[in-house]
Amino acid sequence: MSDTPLLALEGVNKVYRRGLLDREPAFQLRVDRAFMQSEIVGVMGPNGAGKTTLFEMIAGSNVPSEGRVMVAGQDMQRIRYLQRDRLAIHYHQSYQVRQFRKTRPSFTMEQAASAYPLVHLFDEPQFNTQDGYIGFMLDFFRKLRSEKRLVFICLHPTATFQLSILKEICERFLFVSGGTVTNYAHFDDLTSQSDVRQYLGVLAP
Amino acid sequence: MPLFEAKDLHLRFGDRVVLENISLAFEAGQLSGIMGPNGAGKTTCFNVLTGRYKPNRGQVLWQGDDITGKSPQDIARLGIARSFQLMNLFDEFTVFENIAIALPGTRRRGHDMIARAYADTALVDEAYSILEKVGLAGRADDEAKSLSYGARRALEIGVALACRPKLLFLDEPTAGLGSDGRARLADLILQLKGELTIVIIEHDMEFLFSLADEISVIHWGQVIACGAPAALKANPWVEASNLGRLN
Structure with missing residues (x-):
């Protein structure tokens, strides 16, 4: 096993300020964490806390104000725009999301060292009880992990079965709230926290 | 050797990935299904298989011959016919x-x-x-x-x-049909099954489960599951869904 993490968020800080003159931060997200190996990570947190911003920074479509996002040792911001999804790919519901502010010509940048995405970010995948696709989606997440990929599933649970899905499939949880990202190794650790219970409301187990 | 095969198809529209590493194999005489939610890439996949789009990477094989990038007319001449979601x-x-x-x-x-x-x-x-x-x-x-x-x-x-095809592709044949129409269509397809190789794209799981020998499930432009209907149905989450309860 190599020492290079599959994904490293190195001193990442994202700040949105109120305006050009008013430099007061309107939004802030700090995260410093390395993911050494393939696993399935569940991400939860209140609206506006920065779940999607976190995914965008990992996929290289949002530039951190400070720090670096490294995928398999490559700095996402130095990779050619069209090749960034070979390292980390971001899906919102069914579709790939990407929007780059292109600040330099692609040919001056590095090439991605992978032909198939290493990090898969699923932002609010549609788990619909009516259509029966849930089981296939969960098996697919497991297949990606067995192929040494890192899988993130971001869900804003609105029904108990969605929590059951996260509990069944995720091996680690991130709770994004109050400008920070907190790591929990077990579902029960996550759901015993008072802020998480408050967020889950009536769904809290 | 499968009659028709797709290997590691990759397709982009501009800066977006629409098909990622799709591999499919259709055996002669079988009825194969391609299933997936809306926007999963089913029709796009069909369009690559039938020559309307050329993949960025990957191969389409007919009886072992590489036919990737051939025109729809040339592919039709090989004995591959298709119906359209819009008639x-x-x-x-x-x-x-x-x-x-x-x-x-x-x-x-x-x-x-x-x-x-x-x-x-x-x-x-x-x-x-x-x-x-x-x-x-x-x-x-x-x-x-x-x-x-x-x-x-x-x-x-x-x-x-x-067109006297050896392989018939049907794109969402049940679209717009009521339950009577579906039943009649299922009868027709069952009658054709065995006479020629058939591939059906379908959104309606129940319809496909009742007809197909083998099904590939597509989502996010990728094959997320593949197997015989009985094996796919045995998935506990599929069973727990409405579909499972209907059976």
């Missing part, structure tokens, strides 16, 4: 004429092919045998535009059959 028929022509135009014997005749098709008894017989098969023999002289939605579907399948 393409000659509305002003009769049901018989729609079939007759598609017969290889008619196409060879050049100008004024319909008049000649009527005169050639072998062609008339062949057209009628196809109409019998799709249940439209009684409507042969009606204009295509007068047909109900379900009958138009059947006619479209008839047109595809008139």
Whole structure:
């Protein structure tokens, strides 16, 4: 096993300020964490806390104000725009999301060292009880992990079965709230926290 | 060797990935299904298999020969016919004429092919045998535009059959059909099964589970599951969903 993490968020800080003159931060997200190996990570947190911003920074479509996002040792911001999804790919519901502010010509940048995405970010995948696709989606997440990929599933649970899905499939949880990202190794650790219970409301187990 | 095979298809539209590493194999004589939620990439995948789009990477193989990037016409000439989710028929022509135009014997005749098709008894017989098969023999002289939605579907399948295909692709054949129409269509497909190799794209799981020998599930432009209907249905989450409870 190599020492290079599959994904490293190195001193990442994202700040949105109120305006050009008013430099007061309107939004802030700090995260410093390395993911050494393939696993399935569940991400939860209140609206506006920065779940999607976190995914965008990992996929290289949002530039951190400070720090670096490294995928398999490559700095996402130095990779050619069209090749960034070979390292980390971001899906919102069914579709790939990407929007780059292109600040330099692609040919001056590095090439991605992978032909198939290493990090898969699923932002609010549609788990619909009516259509029966849930089981296939969960098996697919497991297949990606067995192929040494890192899988993130971001869900804003609105029904108990969605929590059951996260509990069944995720091996680690991130709770994004109050400008920070907190790591929990077990579902029960996550759901015993008072802020998480408050967020889950009536769904809290 | 599978009759038709796709290996590691990768397709981008501009800066977006629409198909990622899709591999599929269709065995001769089997009915294969491709299933997935809306926007999963099913029709796009069909369009690569039938030559409308050229993949950025990957191969399409017909009886082991590489046919990647061939035009839709060249692929059709190999004996691969398809129906469309949005139907393409000659509305002003009769049901018989729609079939007759598609017969290889008619196409060879050049100008004024319909008049000649009527005169050639072998062609008339062949057209009628196809109409019998799709249940439209009684409507042969009606204009295509007068047909109900379900009958138009059947006619479209008839047109595809008139090309004498070895492989028939059907894109969302149940779209717009009620339960009666679905049942009739399922009967027709079951009758064709075994005569030729069939691949159906379908959103309706129940319909596909009842017909297919093997199903590939597509989502996020990738094959997320693959297997026989019984194996796919055994998935506890599938069983727990409404579909599972219906069975």
